[in-house]
Structures are given as C-alpha cells and as structure tokens.
Amino acid sequence: MRALANEQQIGRQRGHRARALSFALALSLLGSLAFAPIASANFLTLKHGGSPNANQISSLYNIILYIAAVVFFVVAGALLYSVFKFRAKKGAVAAQVHGNTRLEIGWTVAAALILVALTVITFVKLPKIINPPNSSTGGLVLSASVTQPTPPNGKKVTVCVQGRQYIWRYTYGNDCLNNAFASKLPYSYQLMVVPANTTVILDIQSTDVVHSWWVPSLGGKVDAVPGYTTYTWFKAPKASTPQRPVIYHGQCAQLCGRDHAAMTAQVQVVTPAQYTAWLSRQSDLISKANAQVTQLRAILTAQGVLSSNGNL
Amino acid sequence: MSAVTEHAVRPVPERALRPAPQVTAHEIVTPRRTKRWIDWVTTTDHKKIGIMYLVTTFVFFGLGGMEALMMRLQLSEPNNTLLSGETYNQLLTLHGTTMVFLFVVPVMAGFGNYFVPLMIGARDMAFPRLNALSYWLLLAGGIVFYATLFFHPPEAGWWSYPPLASIQFSPSGGQDAWIFLIHLTGISSLLGAINFYATIVNMRAPGMSWGRLPLFVWAILVYAILLIIALPVVAAAVTMLLTDRHFGTHFFDPTAHGSPVLWQHLFWFFGHPEVYIMILPGFGMISEVIPVFSRKPIFGYKAIAASTAVIAFLATLVWAHHMFASPVPIVVLGFFMLSSFLIGVPTGVKVFNWIATLWRGSIVMTTSLLFAVGFIAIFVIGGITGIFLAVFPVDWQLNDTYFVVAHFHYVLMGGAVFSIFAGIYYWFPKITGRLLDERLGKLSFWVMFIGFNMTFFVQHALGLSGMPRRIYTYQPGLGWSTYNLISTIGAFILGVGIVLTIINVAINYKRGLLAGPDPWKANTLEWFTTSPPPVNNFDVIPRVRSVEPMRDIRRQIERQTGVSQKTGGSERFARM
Known part of the structure; x- marks a missing residue:
C-alpha cells in the first residue's frame, strides 16, 4: 500500500516536470509566432494596393478574418476551459448528460447565420471585384473594344x-x-x-x-x-x-x-x-x-x- | 427535453440480473503446422489483416514523411541547390500521392478492419477472403508506385493535371505507374468499402440498432459509402488519361478539342469526397475517445451520426471549389461557395458536441485524449481557414499558395494524423495486450503539437505574402525566407515527435505493462473480449441495450458482485 502511494507521489512529481516542460515548449512556440511578423509583412493579411480589385478582395478577407478570430477564440476558449476545469478530482462525478436539443439547434442555427452573413458580404463586394471601373481622368484615352470584361465606358x-x-x-x-x-x-x-x-x-x-x-x-x-x-x-x-x-x-x-x-x-x-x-x-x-x-x-x-x- | 438520466434510482429488472459472462473469450490453441510468416500471408482474419494494413501504411507514412522533410530542407533557404526542379516535382508527387492513397485512406481501412467487427460484436468481416484481397491489392499498388524510384518517378503532382500529365509533357512511365497505383489502391478500397458496408449492415450484435451503433462504426459506414461513390469516377478519369497517353484518344487534349478542365472536374469530383473519406473515420475515433476519458456519454449522439451523413452528402457537391481560378462561370462559383459553406455547419456541430462532451466531465487526461483535444484545436483552425478558401474572390488570392498547403495540412496532418495517433494510443492495448508508455506518449504529443504548428502556421503567412505552392526554389528579398526557415525547423521537430511514438510502440509492443481486457473502462464491445482478442473474437455476444454496452456490462457486474470492477490497469489512469 505504502509502496503504491510512494509511486503515485513520484508519478505526480514527474507529471509536474512534464507540465513545466510542455509550458516551456508552448512559450517558445508563441515566441516564434510573435516575432515572425516583425520579419516581414503579410503575416495575417493579403497583399493589395496595386489595383481596386486586389483592395476589395483584401478588405473582404479582413472581414472574414475578424469573424474567424472571434469564432476561433470562443471555440478554443471553451475547449481549453473544459479541459482545465473538468479534470478528474476525488469525488467529482461526470454529469451524465446525453444531449440538449435546444442547445444543439441553437449552435447549428448560429453557425448557419454566420455563413449567411458571409454570403451576403461576399455578394455585396463581388461586383467591385469582377467588374472593371472606368479609367480615371489622366489615364490613357483609348478606343472601345468588344472583348470581355469591359468598363462601363468601354475604354481600356x-x-x-x-x-x-x-x-x-x-x-x-x-x-x-x-x-x-x-x-x-x-x-x-x-x-x-x-x-x-x-x-x-x-x-x-x-x-x-x-x-x-x-x-x-x-x-x-x-x-x-x-x-x-x-x-x-x-x-x-x-x-x-x-x-x-x-x-x-x-x-x-x-x-x-x-x-x-x-x-x-x-x-x-x-x-x-x-x-x-x-x-x-x-x-x-x-x-x-x-x-x-x-x-x-x-x-x-x-x-x-x-x-x-x-x-x- | 431533459436528457439527464439517473442510474442509481432506476429499478433493476430481474432479467438483467442473470449472471454476467465473466470469461468473455478464450484462445483456442491449435498445434502450429505452418511457419509464422505463412500464417500472415495466408490469413483471412480481420485482425491480422488490420495489423498488416496498419504496419504497411505506417511504412508509407514514414516514406512520405521523409519526402516532406527533403522538400522542407530544399526550401529552408532561398536559391537552395540541394534538389533540382525535376527531383522536387518528383518528391511532391510522391509525397502527396503516398499520403493520400497509401497512408490516410488505407490506415483508416486498417483501423476499420481491426475494430469494426469487434465493435459490432461480429466474429469477422462479411467477406474475409475479399478482405485479404483488399490488403494485397493495396500493397501491390504501393510497390508498383514505389518501384518508379528505380526508374523515373512521376512529376505532375498528385492531381496530375493534363496536359502536364499527358504523354507530350510527361513521357516517362512514372506517370503510368501513378495511374496503376490509382487503379490498384482504388480496387482495394472499393472492395474494402463493400466489405465494410455488408459487415455493418448485416452482422451487428443482437440489439445493436442503428441508434446504438458506435460512432466510429458510423464513420466507417459513411467512409465506405463515399468510397463507393467517388472511386469509380477517378478510376474512369485515370483510364481516360491512360488511353490519351497511349491509345490515341483525346479526352483531355486541347489540340484536338479535348478539355483539360474535364479532367479537373472528374478528378475533384473524386478528390473532394476523398478529403472526407480521409477525415470522417478520424472524427469517428475522436467521438469514441472523448466520452471514454470524460467519463460521460457522448453529447448529442444523433447529431454527430447525422452530421457524418450530411457531410458525406454535401461532400459530393463541393468539388469545384478546387477550381475557382479555372475557366468556370461565376454563377457556378457562387453555387460551390454556398455548398462549401454548408459543409461548415455539420462540421461545426461535431466540434461543439465534442466540447460539450468534455464539459462537466471527469476528464482523465491520457495521451489518447491529449491527441484528441489537440486534434480539435488544430482542426478548428483548419476548418476556419476552409471558410476563407470557400469565398471564391478570396480564393482567387489564396488558391495554389502556401495558405492552401497550410489549410489542408491543418485538416489532414493535424486533423487526420492526430486522430490516428489518438486511435493508436487508445487501441494499442487491445491490439497487443500491452499499454503504451504514457509519459513518452505525452512527450511525443507535445513535440508533435509544437512542431506541427511551427511548420504549418507560418505557411499561412507565406501564402499571404505571395508564395505559390510547388515551387522548388525562390529568390531572397520576397519576405519568404524567414517563414520558410521556421517551417523547416518545425518540420524536423514534428518528425522527432512522430519518431517518439514509433519508439514507444517498438519498446512496448513486447515489454509494455499488461493491459487486461478493458484498461480504459471504455464503452464499446471491443473491450468485452481479451487483449489481444482470440481468433473468434467473442465466445458470447452480449445483447446490446445502449450506445455503451460495456458500461452496461460493468454496471451489471458491479450490481451483482457489489465491488467496483478492477479492469486491467485503469486505476493507473484515475488521476492524470
């Protein structure tokens, strides 16, 4: 009996060491990720600036990025919280829950709504991405052509x-x-x-x-x-x-x-x-x-x- | 609708108190007449075939991993001359083809082979000899493909887009070997799929209705159906490519009014279901592991099973999101954006259900669960970047860049492979009768987790900075060098993590602690028999009364004997 307890204690110490090691490794990962953006731009954003369609795609991307970041932090937060909060403890009993229809319908609808919003945003942005604008004043003056796509005044x-x-x-x-x-x-x-x-x-x-x-x-x-x-x-x-x-x-x-x-x-x-x-x-x-x-x-x-x- | 059940107060019917079977199975020892290797070559036992699948696919995993490391070394610095463009293209083709056709798809067949009959209380697969044929065809496919190493490996990528893959631009026989690999592994998977389908539909234990089928078995069932839908299409496509190459047809030849876009449609009509073929069994493993180590029933069993089926249905409707930059009308792009969005809903439902299963559980953090939790974290990132790629105007920027490489490695390497590792740590005791070392396993997990994220997270940034995929070198000054170096270092860390698990398996295969029949206090029937199970699997097949038959059996024994069941080594894992 005592031998067993001893063994458990040693096991626990080893567990602490393993945990400390894993934290150190996680820190080094975060460190490398934090310093990477300094190395060069476009860590989380698209290249743009050369043309209106590239700029529109980039702003569409940024909207999705904000939504995605919120979704990620909520889901990852819930995951981390449950993993740390609900560890097996003496006397703790797992809740024998089989499901919750209201909750399940709720998150299905929530996921669908986010995607509906993204669809609307995409189609609102789309014309500016696929349809070329007129040349600006000061641009080259050109004759019209029949090849697709064509700016409204046909000059390109x-x-x-x-x-x-x-x-x-x-x-x-x-x-x-x-x-x-x-x-x-x-x-x-x-x-x-x-x-x-x-x-x-x-x-x-x-x-x-x-x-x-x-x-x-x-x-x-x-x-x-x-x-x-x-x-x-x-x-x-x-x-x-x-x-x-x-x-x-x-x-x-x-x-x-x-x-x-x-x-x-x-x-x-x-x-x-x-x-x-x-x-x-x-x-x-x-x-x-x-x-x-x-x-x-x-x-x-x-x-x-x-x-x-x-x-x- | 209250779904909370109170077990303690429920009256026990007299019938349930019949003596529970204590001896669950026994080994029949017959005198050995043949050599051991002949046993393996001639076997039709689903467990031996399963082991052969697992070992073979892991050999290919190792080969594919080495190819990946060579590519990462080449890209570690700009203008590197370690590999030529030719060798690099061969490596990327070998790597992609190996990982898809010789590792992830067949490794799932390996797990399925070993565990589907055990989980549904069957004594073997429906067609044992067909099962053996499936395995040998897989091995033949692998050998045909890897034999090109001694001649001329294919170099048109694992999509083999014509005209690059046609005879004018890829005259070597390597491309033909690739076609035969698709045929051989395709027939192997198709036969395997029919076998799984017949087994699951016909051979379930008494009482195991569709609503009591383990979620891993659900996943394998849907995996089989998807294989049956998708594989004939790619088989036809590669046959057309073969006749284009050698017999004078022009299906994909633009100079004779053929269409390279036709290939893209056919290939991706197979290729996208293939993605779910690779990941759904992984989802199934996660759905088994999480409730066992949360000591809780799975949250929303029906929703998870249904979402598997919905994903499979939608998987056949999203293929053209691989072709957003191809000549395809805008309205078609819109349709495929919406269908790809839709697939996010059932996938999200699964993730929420897994987290809800962990919620208010009594979590025993074994290595297996650690891999499962790591899987969820990584898969969420892969799923979210999938939404970026589904928005076709955004995909015009991201398609064919390292962002896509990062995305599908988050889904397949971080997703499928992490779930496979969760499955290995979970089921190794059943397969060998011995436990893997938990400390080494956890070390392996953390090294893999860190190496994985280091390798692939920065690849998002590489894609956003304009680096296309499949280039064998790049110039300095484009902002890619630092990310590439980080990624290469990460890849080697990831490799070390994988090797740690392989060492763990090698050490504990013979020397690990004895597991006993049910070391985890698990829920499903494979734990009802000895570890490893005897040839006939079960002497007695119990009547199944819920999704968790083993829990019912344990509870019944506890009620009859009045003592808590000491099963194998599970007490070791009570507080970790």
Missing part, C-alpha cells in the same frame, strides 16, 4: 498574356487576341509595362500546359488553360518615378513543369505618356530585330546554308 487597354513553359509573353493591343502573332503588335516577355490610372484588361491563354497568372497586388489569380481564354483586369493608381519604380511581382501559380519556380512575372506601371513611348520603342526594337533576322536569312540562303524555303 488590352494586353494578351500567353503562358508557356516557362515564361509569360505579353502582346499589347486591343486586337491581340485574334492575331497575337500575325499582326505587328508590340510584345514583351516576363516584364509587362502598363499605363497608370488606366483599366487594363488581360486576355489570358496558354500554349502548352495549365499555368496560372497571378500578381498578388493586382488581384486574384486566373488559370491559363490551353483551349480556353480567361480574363482579368487591374487598374494601377501609381506610376513609376525615377526615384521610386512601381513594379509588382508575381509568378505562375499552377505546377507547369520542372522550372515552374522560374516562371515569374513583373508588372511595371508608368505614366500614359511613357507607356506610348515605350510601346513605339518596343515596336522599333522588334522590327529592327526582325530586319536583322531577315538579313541573316538572306545571307545564309546565299551561302547555301539555308534552302530557299528557309529550312536548314
């Missing part, structure tokens, strides 16, 4: 985004979707240049596997699926200045092969004047490069390296 810049293993190609021009290669539209790879305060519509396609277009600060991601065209838009308020370049980073978000990690995208926002200048310079560079290729082909054909139809 269209950029065709083509995903391929493992680079993004951008073709600039309202007609880019129909003839991305045939027409002499300016294009660029990896770095997209867009005018500020202007509604930019992206027509997204893929030439090989599924990719996903995503620049977090400019809005949500859109898959680039071969055989489909998908659309998104953004409207960046700030243009680059020589001191502060405005460049938003993003990358392909859908596994597309071995160099998926290298399929990055940069979007540089410039003033409308700089944008038109950049476009014509880009066209110039492309036609010069094309001229060089034609010249080289002519030389190689003359030398007999290429046959007359341009093949090796």
